[in-house]
Amino acid sequence: MILVAACLGTLFFLPMWKIILIAPQYPHGVQMHIHINKIGGKDPGTLQNVNILNHYIGMKAIEPDSIPELKILPYIISFFMAFALFAAVIDNKYFYLSWTILFIIACIIGLYDFYLWEYDYGHNLDDNAPMKFEDESFQPPLIGNKTLLNFIAKSWPHTGGWLAILGLVMSGFASYFKFKK
Numbered sequence: 687m688i689l690v691a692a693c694l695g696t697l698f699f700l701p702m703w704k705i706i707l708i709a710p711q712y713p714h715g716v717q718m719h720i721h722i723n724k725i726g727g728k729d730p731g732t733l734q735n736v737n738i739l740n741h742y743i744g745m746k747a748i749e750p751d752s753i754p755e756l757k758i759l760p761y762i763i764s765f766f767m768a769f770a771l772f773a774a775v776i777d778n779k780y781f782y783l784s785w786t787i788l789f790i791i792a793c794i795i796g797l798y799d800f801y802l803w804e805y806d807y808g809h810n811l812d813d814n815a816p817m818k819f820e821d822e823s824f825q826p827p828l829i830g831n832k833t834l835l836n837f838i839a840k841s842w843p844h845t846g847g848w849l850a851i852l853g854l855v856m857s858g859f860a861s862y863f864k865f866k867k
Contacts, residue, residue, distance in 0.1 A: 687770045687771065687773045687774035687782065687785070687857065687860055688770070688771065688774045689853070689856055690770045690785075690853040690854075690856050690857045690860070691766075691767040691768075691770040691771050691774070691853075692853075693849040693850060693852050693853030693856070694763055694766055694767045694770065694849075694850055694853055695767055696845070696846045696849045696850075697721075697722045697763050697846040697847075697849075697850060698722065698760070698763070699846075700721075700844065700845045700846035700849070701719035701720060701721050701726075701844035701845060701846055701847075702720055702721055702722055702843065702844060702846045702847045702850070703719070703720040703800075703841070703842070703843055703844055703847050704717055704718065704719050704720070704840075704841075704842060704843075704844040705717075705718045705720070705826055705839060705840065705841045706718075706839070706840040706841075707736070707739070707837050707838075707839055708837065708838045708840070709836050709837045709838070710836060715840075716732060716735055716736060716739070717729075717732065718732055718733065718736055719732075719844060720844075721756075721846070722756070722759040722760050722763055722846075723756050723757070723759065723760050724750055724756060725748060725750045725753075725756070733748060733750075736748060740807075740824075741815070741816070742815065742816050742817050743811060743815055743817055743819070743824055743835075744811030744812035744813070744814070744815025744817075744818075745807050745808070745811060745812075745824060746807065746810070746812070748807070753803075755799060755803075762792065766785070766788075766789055766792070769781075769785050769788075770785055770853075770857070773785050778864075779861065779864035779865050779867075782857060782860050782861040782864050783861040783864075783865070785857055786854070786857040786858050786860075786861050789853075789854055789857065790854070793854070797828065800828065801828050804825050804826055804828065805825055807824075807825070808823050808824045808825025808826065809823045809824075809825060811824070819835070822835075826839040826841050827839060827840075827841045828841060829841055829842065830842075
């Protein structure tokens, strides 16, 4: 469980999620990185470039200061880190299992919230946008790849996200072995 807390701790300095937009004019893609407390990208100015692209189709600008989850998530991750360390000190199978179940629930809620966020940005388009497309939505995929006009949008966990998933798997094994003892 100490390693689980360490895996979650990486979220404070590694991106949790990435969305990559690939198109003929961006063969290497525009990579947007989502951290637990900010949104940026692989290159400086990525968020500004994404907002410019989004403007043409009527998506509202992504403004990290207006996203409450980026203010709350560091506290949630800190709670789960402290809970994992507490479970390690107590060394009780029910604390291990409780941590695992609560983290799974938190991940499901987080993914659902991310889906709603993407849905809002991809469907609630400005009627005065420079480019209009009948019955077209521009919601990126929650997980995986999706073609949006001439773009391929890819949405996957980034390094911190994969390490958090590893932490979840390790907590599951820790719970399993504690109950098997």
